[in-house]
Amino acid sequence: MEDEFAIQSFKPALSTNLTLQKKLLPIFKYREQLLYAIETFQVTLIHGHTGCGKTTQLPQYLYETGWTKDGKIIGCTQPRRLVARSVAARVSEELTTEVGKTCGYKIQFEHNISDETRIEYMTDGTLLKEILTDPLLERYSVIIIDEVHERTINIDLLLGILKRILIKRRDLRVILASASANIQKLNDFFYEKDKIETKSISIEGKLFPVDVMYLENPTENYVNTAIETVLNINSSYPSGDILVFLTDRREIEECVKRIESSAVTTPDDLPMLVPLPLHSGLTLDEQLRVFEIYENRFRKVIFSTNIAEASVTIDGIVYVVDCGFCKQRIFNPYSRVSKLIRIPISKSNAVQRMGRAGRTNSGKCFRLFPKTIYDSLKDESDAEISHSDLLPAVFFLKAIGLRNIYQFPFYIPPPTVHIIAALEDLYFLGAIDDYSNLTDPTGLQMVELPLDARLSKALLSSASYDCTYAMLNIVSVMMAGDVFYRPSSNQYEATACHATFTTEEGDILTGLNVFESFLNRRTDMKWCKANFLNYNTLSHASEIRKHILPYLQRFHISPEKRIRDIDPSKMIECLLQGFFRNVAHLQDDGSYRTILGSPVLVDHKSTLINKGIPWIMFTSMVEYEGRAFINGVSKIESKWLEKFYHRKNKK
DNA sequence: GAGCACTGC
Numbered sequence: 001m002e003d004e005f006a007i008q009s010f011k012p013a014l015s016t017n018l019t020l021q022k023k024l025l026p027i028f029k030y031r032e033q034l035l036y037a038i039e040t041f042q043v044t045l046i047h048g049h050t051g052c053g054k055t056t057q058l059p060q061y062l063y064e065t066g067w068t069k070d071g072k073i074i075g076c077t078q079p080r081r082l083v084a085r086s087v088a089a090r091v092s093e094e095l096t097t098e099v100g101k102t103c104g105y106k107i108q109f110e111h112n113i114s115d116e117t118r119i120e121y122m123t124d125g126t127l128l129k130e131i132l133t134d135p136l137l138e139r140y141s142v143i144i145i146d147e148v149h150e151r152t153i154n155i156d157l158l159l160g161i162l163k164r165i166l167i168k169r170r171d172l173r174v175i176l177a178s179a180s181a182n183i184q185k186l187n188d189f190f191y192e193k194d195k196i197e198t199k200s201i202s203i204e205g206k207l208f209p210v211d212v213m214y215l216e217n218p219t220e221n222y223v224n225t226a227i228e229t230v231l232n233i234n235s236s237y238p239s240g241d242i243l244v245f246l247t248d249r250r251e252i253e254e255c256v257k258r259i260e261s262s263a264v265t266t267p268d269d270l271p272m273l274v275p276l277p278l279h280s281g282l283t284l285d286e287q288l289r290v291f292e293i294y295e296n297r298f299r300k301v302i303f304s305t306n307i308a309e310a311s312v313t314i315d316g317i318v319y320v321v322d323c324g325f326c327k328q329r330i331f332n333p334y335s336r337v338s339k340l341i342r343i344p345i346s347k348s349n350a351v352q353r354m355g356r357a358g359r360t361n362s363g364k365c366f367r368l369f370p371k372t373i374y375d376s377l378k379d380e381s382d383a384e385i386s387h388s389d390l391l392p393a394v395f396f397l398k399a400i401g402l403r404n405i406y407q408f409p410f411y412i413p414p415p416t417v418h419i420i421a422a423l424e425d426l427y428f429l430g431a432i433d434d435y436s437n438l439t440d441p442t443g444l445q446m447v448e449l450p451l452d453a454r455l456s457k458a459l460l461s462s463a464s465y466d467c468t469y470a471m472l473n474i475v476s477v478m479m480a481g482d483v484f485y486r487p488s489s490n491q492y493e494a495t496a497c498h499a500t501f502t503t504e505e506g507d508i509l510t511g512l513n514v515f516e517s518f519l520n521r522r523t524d525m526k527w528c529k530a531n532f533l534n535y536n537t538l539s540h541a542s543e544i545r546k547h548i549l550p551y552l553q554r555f556h557i558s559p560e561k562r563i564r565d566i567d568p569s570k571m572i573e574c575l576l577q578g579f580f581r582n583v584a585h586l587q588d589d590g591s592y593r594t595i596l597g598s599p600v601l602v603d604h605k606s607t608l609i610n611k612g613i614p615w616i617m618f619t620s621m622v623e624y625e626g627r628a629f630i631n632g633v634s635k636i637e638s639k640w641l642e643k644f645y646h647r648k649n650k651k
Numbered sequence: 652g653a654g655c656a657c658t659g660c
Contacts, residue, residue: 079658080658080659081658107659107660123658123659124659125658126659150658152659249655250655279656307656310657326656327656329656329657340655342656392660396660449660451660479660601654603654624655625654627654629654629655631655
């Protein structure tokens with residue numbers, strides 16, 4: 001189970017007999033075999049498709065057979081928060097209890113568990129954090145890592161850590177659940193003669209057959225080919241919705257426009273195509289439009305990014321059109337800049353995309369490339385750990401006491417330069433010392449805070465700038481996301497409303513201004529709507545704020561009260577303690593260059609665009625099609641930089 | 652002048 005909108009899609013089924021329904025799931029036939037394997041082997045690897053029941057049923061089987069009798073817990077991790085929450089709700093319904101009793105969930109800044117909870121769903125990041133206080137995971141009798149094939153950094157770290165723990169805790173059981181057929185490698189990683197015994201089990205899914213079709217020759221332009229394919233499906237194939245995988249927002253918007261304009265020439269006897277965009281840049285309401293049901297004379301065609309590959313599941317898709325590419329963020333450890341590039345998908349991506357057509361009925365998948373290209377694709381995508389900023393991962397490994405990062409049993413060892421870059425950054429943030437040990441108290445406190453390391457650093461520095469109250473609000477709203485909401489239909493009015501919150505110091509204090517107005521208004525939803533502010537982001541920010549406050553009290557830097565007359569620029573100077581690398585200087589021609597000399601463009605949504613501020617700090621930078629865009633821009637004074645960038649001849 | 656895959660503690 002990995003459905004983002006799981007609660008909605010489960011609703012109709014609940015009216016039928018729940019016990020019978022559980023027995024109809026493919027996993028039910030494997031119940032005894034699975035329980036025997038888990039009893040006998042320390043590690044069980046399960047290969048099973050989405051919908052086979054592994055996520056909801058397995059913890060219940062273990063609970064029924066006494067794996068929690070001694071007071072221990074069955075833990076099950078998920079890559080996504082929404083799934084952890086909705087699966088806990090589903091399982092609680094099957095157990096006819098409330099969420100938080102026998103079965104509960106815990107995700108960052110939110111949990112619903114109690115002393116009687118025996119099945120805990122959580123995100124993989126939550127389990128990692130728990131290892132800092134419970135290094136052998138002694139609260140648990142069984143750990144299930146779900147969606148192992150997604151190979152996020154968190155999953156890779158958990159695999160290595162669990163391998164270490166298994167040798168010390170012979171009673172612990174680990175179950176790895178994957179939708180990828182290739183679980184042999186995982187098996188080889190865990191198996192150690194006379195130490196760790198492993199067992200693999202494959203569950204036959206209940207997927208419907210999907211016919212795959214290829215192009216005879218490669219296409220020069222897959223956007224054109226996608227449009228042609230959609231029109232062709234509409235005129236030649238029976239009813240059923242279409243899902244088209246593209247790589248980014250621009251391609252999606254182009255396709256939506258072209259299908260809209262094709263409507264004029266659509267013959268009357270053909271269904272009317274309803275083009276719908278789906279990507280993370282849309283608001284929740286805009287995203288939910290893809291779930292609307294249309295009459296028979298219409299046919300939905302959803303143009304989507306990778307978001308529909310695993311995060312969002314739409315029922316009723318009969319045709320999938322796959323362009324064969326996706327976007328990937330590649331971190332450059334030398335410049336510390338991430339680049340967003342288009343790369344060919346892997347075979348396992350292609351299979352996952354194809355499967356989106358076979359969920360409720362048989363379907364068809366049109367791959368916009370020849371079969372020979374498919375055969376040449378990699379089996380699996382590169383693991384995230386091989387091309388990402390490893391600062392959080394290395395910080396975590398330092399926190400669990402690794403002197404040498406390479407002592408860690410990596411499933412795949414990350415490149416050395418990435419590790420060195422992360423160590424260097426941690427050193428300059430003051431989180432580790434000359435011997436590469438966590439500093440006390442800064443490093444220890446930073447790793448404990450549930451924040452980005454740079455934000456942790458700024459928050460912990462705030463006492464010396466007398467701005468802890470403001471910095472608490474700033475980091476809370478920065479963690480929560482974009483506070484401004486710009487509906488495509490009403491952009492002009494939205495921008496005008498947003499302008500009333502603008503401060504001359506830039507984007508960060510503008511965000512603070514919005515958040516503090518929100519708190520003063522006692523989190524008024526109507527007020528948010530009227531001002532085009534994102535209510536969900538702002539209430540999430542106040543949840544985050546509530547959760548960080550106790551840490552500050554424990555560290556004895558709690559904000560006593562708001563200091564009214566504090567100079568706003570103090571806050572930016574404090575933030576610079578974490579973001580001192582992210583500085584740019586105005587050039588004579590009005591453009592900006594970073595302190596390393598590379599040109600950057602201020603995002604057009606920034607409040608400081610075209611303001612001609614000599615020195616600026618930014619909180620994020622992404623390179624796209626050869627240009628680097630910066631976000632979260634604030635005005636700074638060059639003299640604030642002196643302590644970070646000493647002149648060479650300075651005595 | 653426009654301009655950014657997806658997650659998460």
